[in-house]
Amino acid sequence: xxxxxxxxxxxxxxxxxxxxxxxxxxxxxxxxxxxxxxxxxxxxxxxxxxxxxxxxxxxxxxxxxxxxxxxxxxxxxxxxxxxxxxxxxxxxxxxxxxxxxxxxxxxxxxxxxxxxxxxxxxxxxxxxxxxxxxxxxxxxxxxxxxxxxxxxxxxxxxxxxxxxxxxxxxxxxxxxxxxxxxxxxxxxxxxxxxxxxxxxxxxxxxxxxxxxxxxxxxxxxxxxxxxxxxxxxxxxxxxxxxxxxxxxxxxxxxxxxxxxxxxxxxxxxxxxxxxxxxxxxxxxxxxxxxxxxxxxxxxxxxxxxxxxxxxxxxxxxxxxxxxxxxxxxxxxxxxxxxxxxxxxxxxxx
Numbered sequence: 310x311x312x313x314x315x316x317x318x319x320x321x322x323x324x325x326x327x328x329x330x331x332x333x334x335x336x337x338x339x340x341x342x343x344x345x346x347x348x349x350x351x352x353x354x355x356x357x358x359x360x361x362x363x364x365x366x367x368x369x370x371x372x373x374x375x376x377x378x379x380x381x382x383x384x385x386x387x388x389x390x391x392x393x394x395x396x397x398x399x400x401x402x403x404x405x406x407x408x409x410x411x412x413x414x415x416x417x418x419x420x421x422x423x424x425x426x427x428x429x430x431x432x433x434x435x436x437x438x439x440x441x442x443x444x445x446x447x448x449x450x451x452x453x454x455x456x457x458x459x460x461x462x463x464x465x466x467x468x469x470x471x472x473x474x475x476x477x478x479x480x481x482x483x484x485x486x487x488x489x490x491x492x493x494x495x496x497x498x499x500x501x502x503x504x505x506x507x508x509x510x511x512x513x514x515x516x517x518x519x520x521x522x523x524x525x526x527x528x529x530x531x532x533x534x535x536x537x538x539x540x541x542x543x544x545x546x547x548x549x550x551x552x553x554x555x556x557x558x559x560x561x562x563x564x565x566x567x568x569x570x571x572x573x574x575x576x577x578x579x580x581x582x583x584x585x586x587x588x589x590x591x592x593x594x595x596x597x598x599x600x601x602x603x604x605x606x607x608x609x610x611x612x613x614x615x616x617x618x619x620x621x622x623x624x625x626x627x628x629x630x631x632x633x634x635x636x637x638x639x640x641x642x643x644x645x646x647x648x649x650x651x652x653x654x655x656x657x658x
Contacts, residue, residue, distance in 0.1 A: 311370075312337035312495065313358075313463060318367035320353055327353040328364065329519035337462075340489050340496040342506035345516030346542070351499045354516075355465050358497065360384050371462070387456035387464040387494075391471055393448045395440040401451050402427070402436040408459045426454040429491065430484075446477045450484070457492060466498045470505065482509055503543050507531060515539050533570075537657050540583050547627040551582035551656065558582070558656075561601040562622035567651050581657040584649050586616070589629035594648030603627070603647055605640045619647065 313335035320328035328350050335341055343351035356362040358369060360381035369377045376384055395404050402423050409419045427433045430450040440448055449469060456464055466485075470478045486509055489496050500506055506513050507527040514524040515538070523530060523539045534540040541548070551560035558565055558572070560582045566572070593600050603619035606626065614630040617640075621627065629647065 311335065312372065314368075314370040315354070315358070316368045316370065318354065318357060318369070319365045320350075320357060320362060321365055326519050328357070328367075331367070331519070331521055333514055333521060333524070335495060335497070337495055338493050340486075340498065340509060340511045342498045342500055342510040342513045343516060344500055344503065344506040344513050344543070346501060349516035350519040351501075351516045352467055353519075355467055355497065355499050358463070359386055359388050359465050385462050387459070387461035389449075389452050389456045389464065389466045389469045391468045393440075393452045393469075395448060395451055395455075397440055400437050400439060401432060401443070404440070404451055405454045405458050408455060412459055422458055426458050429457075429488065430454045444477075445473050446481060449473070449481060453485075453488060457488070457494065461494060463495045463497065466496065468499050468501070470500075471502075478505075485509060507543070513543075515542065517542075533655065535657075537581065540655065540657065544585060545628065546583050546585050548581055548583050548657075549621070549625050549627060550623070551580045553577050553580065558654075560654075561599060561649075562603070563599065563601045565599040565651060565654075567654060567656070571652065571654065571656055577658065583655045583657065584627070584653055586628040586630045587614075588653035589619075589627070589631070589647055589649050591631050591645070591647055593646050594650075597651060598648040599651055599654065600646060600648045602644055604644050605642065608641055 311334045315331060315333040318328050318331045319326070331350065331354060343354060345351045353362060357364050360379060364377065368375055396407065399407065405423045405426050406419050409422060414422070427436055430453060432447065432450055432454070435443065435447065440451065443451065452469070470481050473481060482505060498509065510527055512524060513527055513530055514521045515530065516522070517538050523534065523536055530539055530543055534543065537548070540546050549560055551558055553559070558567055601621070603621050605617055606620050607618035609616040613633055615633055617629045617631055619627050619629055
């Protein structure tokens with residue numbers, strides 16, 4: 310039996326269908342990211358799971374028990390808000406202890422648990438500080454410790470890292486993965502940051518206009534998306550015209566074959582091909598690679614990788630991320646040879 314099941318959830322606000330027949334199955338101990346642009350329904354689903362929203366239709370099951378109508382305090386779910394929501398008048402220890410006092414734990418048990426959580430998030434020496442005396446990353450750790458303190462079966466996180474700068478956000482991503490591994494709690498994590506979802510998740514559910522349009526492992530969704538929306542939203546991508554005839558694909562200004570994992574067979578007058586900028590390399594490549602020529606229209610220095618805009622013979626423009634040993638001098642306006650591996654080119658029929 311699945312641990313947490315969402316069945317055909319519908320949530321409407323007037324004429325807006327915020328959740329449109331959403332279904333999702335979660336295994337115990339999974340780290341699942343709900344990924345999508347603003348207004349796509351991911352936070353609405355999280356709020357419904359928490360019990361803050363009551364859906365118009367559908368069910369939420371935990372261990373086979375229907376919890377759709379249960380109040381938030383009866384669900385045994387932890388929640389980490391985007392703005393931390395710490396109590397400013399309480400110390401770090403007081404914030405962590407708060408949900409334990411609400412549950413009427415005895416003083417000795419609370420003290421032991423608070424000490425355990427402080428150690429877990431690396432804030433042992435900050436127990437007596439107030440939230441205003443902490444950095445953003447430290448406040449986020451307190452919020453996580455508080456949400457995990459009572460041993461929830463599920464932890465719901467609503468874009469908890471969005472207010473942090475890039476370096477601190479990356480550090481906290483590592484911390485979240487560590488906490489997930491060490492606690493074994495099921496994490497459902499809302500984000501609009503594609504890299505965040507790819508880095509941390511066991512599985513990603515991609516939202517668009519109130520629906521889950523695709524779900525799977527980060528590697529599967531990134532390497533083999535089945536919808537244009539996911540291919541476009543989950544990492545940068547190039548899209549170009551393609552066609553298939555006599556067993557061969559045509560695109561990138563040349564003809565080529567694709568492996569069976571990419572090519573479902575059958576001739577087609579037109580299809581959309583995609584190839585990610587990082588999968589395009591400079592030079593003719595080796596046997597089996599797709600080799601093509603293109604004119605360099607733009608060159609942007611990027612440190613370890615430079616960003617090139619390439620004009621294909623048919624007039625289409627694509628982006629390429631090329632190793633830094635290729636310099637701008639002498640390549641702008643030039644027709645050069647590039648290549649890509651066949652397994653890096655996808656087809657959207």
